[in-house]
Amino acid sequence: MPAVFSPRRAAVIARRIHELTTAAARRWDRASAWSADVLPRLAEFASRGKLVRGQLVLLGAELAGLRPSRTLFDCAAALELFHSSILIHDDLIDNDAVRRGTAAMHIQLAGAVRARGERMHAAERGASLAMCAADCGFFLTFNILAQLALPEATRRKLLALWSEEFALVTLAEMDDVHLSPGSTPAPREAIWRVYQYKTARYTFCLPLMTGLIVARAPAALRRSVLCFGENLGLLFQLKDDELGLFGTTKETGKPVGTDIMQNKKTLYHHYLLTCTPPDVQKRLRTLFGAPRLRAEDVAYVRRIVRESGIYETLQMAAADMAARARRIATRLPVSPALRAQLLQLVKYSAARTS
């Protein structure tokens, strides 16, 4: 992690996640036997994340000259709670059992049902409870926004920004669900759209904009940072795809070839199934989505990616994003120290191995 993401700040965000959630659990305890279970569980789950989005809220505000404050930490905590809730729905959609090194929420809650001595339909009830828990997390995010000590005009801007970007990320997720199965290559534009709305805008622009809005940054600065965030986010996603294909288990935390077996609709997938000779495509189609891969299968896909020029094409695209992000960072009217942090963030995103 680059130095801009300080462990000290992460600790404060995690603490506020717990405090805000505990306060909500106390207020909402009367409504349900589950408040006292699911809200602390949500806080625990949220604070296990890297808290990148929360850190970006603080960075966004600093770019406009506002130092970290209680309000900013609370915005950071709110967005992290939202993100954890989205991940709960994602894990239900993908039927993933593990997240952040622990059991996914639906698995946890199926366990909670069993722990109450009830074994009937525990898995289904775990899934239903997890869907509700995530919904509760969404509304908690907005409830925190309602309570922030902010000028009302700022609150309204955050409400407009959050509600719109949250809607966009769910719509982009629908595209992702739709593109997922089958070995048909997805159109390049559709893949870029998912990259833009699921990663770039949601993960990078939204938290940076949140910080800028709280700091009442001028429109010109907001536009530049938005553009910086989009390029940084796309760079991050391209690197993610590269790691998915070339990373070791140690680097990615996933078995080698997971992206191939999951038939993930990356730009690699697109080019491999549209820009290679027919006989190569034929073999590739047997590998994408295969339940198991041999080491030589993964090696084959990697070799084709390199030999076909796809690797070079996507490296160039990534270098292009990095260059644009650096150019914007260089021109931003911020202190040399902050500029150095932004450049370091670009470097990290381009060179990271995990």
Next chain:
Amino acid sequence: MPAVFSPRRAAVIARRIHELTTAAARRWDRASAWSADVLPRLAEFASRGKLVRGQLVLLGAELAGLRPSRTLFDCAAALELFHSSILIHDDLIDNDAVRRGTAAMHIQLAGAVRARGERMHAAERGASLAMCAADCGFFLTFNILAQLALPEATRRKLLALWSEEFALVTLAEMDDVHLSPGSTPAPREAIWRVYQYKTARYTFCLPLMTGLIVARAPAALRRSVLCFGENLGLLFQLKDDELGLFGTTKETGKPVGTDIMQNKKTLYHHYLLTCTPPDVQKRLRTLFGAPRLRAEDVAYVRRIVRESGIYETLQMAAADMAARARRIATRLPVSPALRAQLLQLVKYSAARTS
């Protein structure tokens, strides 16, 4: 439907649901191939409802002297869109295929996936897409709130109210999921809690309060109407349970005995399995949750309800709620015409047959 729920008003709410959703679809079209499909589908689904919540927003405002306005209709539309989204998640939880006389959203979207020529995992993808569509509906509700022409202090109050009541209804739904399976009777307090948070506060108090807040009603009036709404809501729920047990298919739109087969955790269920002789309880346990019921089984349950005094007990509870609601309505500082409407609403809730 009582006259207070005017078809003309329902038509305006439905129109605003369509207009607000169409505007969002246009703005969000760039994010996903699904925006143009799912947002109109959500509007169509929302406007098929009875729009009771939307009408209660208008009524709440009128109690404080504010006539229906564009802003109020938009609040009504926003709450109806939210409610439809919650129903989409409910139908996923209960695995219900039909809603509002048409296919449930996950069934509709599985059909949309198939219509695009893709048959693989269409049912699972329909469920995933429906979960996302509902999430999008939640955020659209808050996005509409961000755009309303309201004083900022009023917007903040609505944001606080909506986010809290939405969170409470998801927590109450978790209780409902938890109480659902098995024939063990749920504790009476747990059943009342679900009635209060899933029906009374969410369906009645929340929209009435929304109208009162927009109309900037004084705190004393808000408190009285809140109390009126709670009693009306509990009355409504008790009547719902009665219809579930004694109603005909023509009245309820569901097969006779559905509540018994679904093992619904109503107060009838509680008393039947706790306050009847052991041999009766033994037979009842074979009927609750049974996949099929004979006409004589339903008749048996009905007879026990009557002979054991459970029917009378719950009728008295309902009469008590109705009396309290009437007493509050009589004392409210509103015009005779509005008072008559409130009393008519109580009468309708106590005597409705559908």
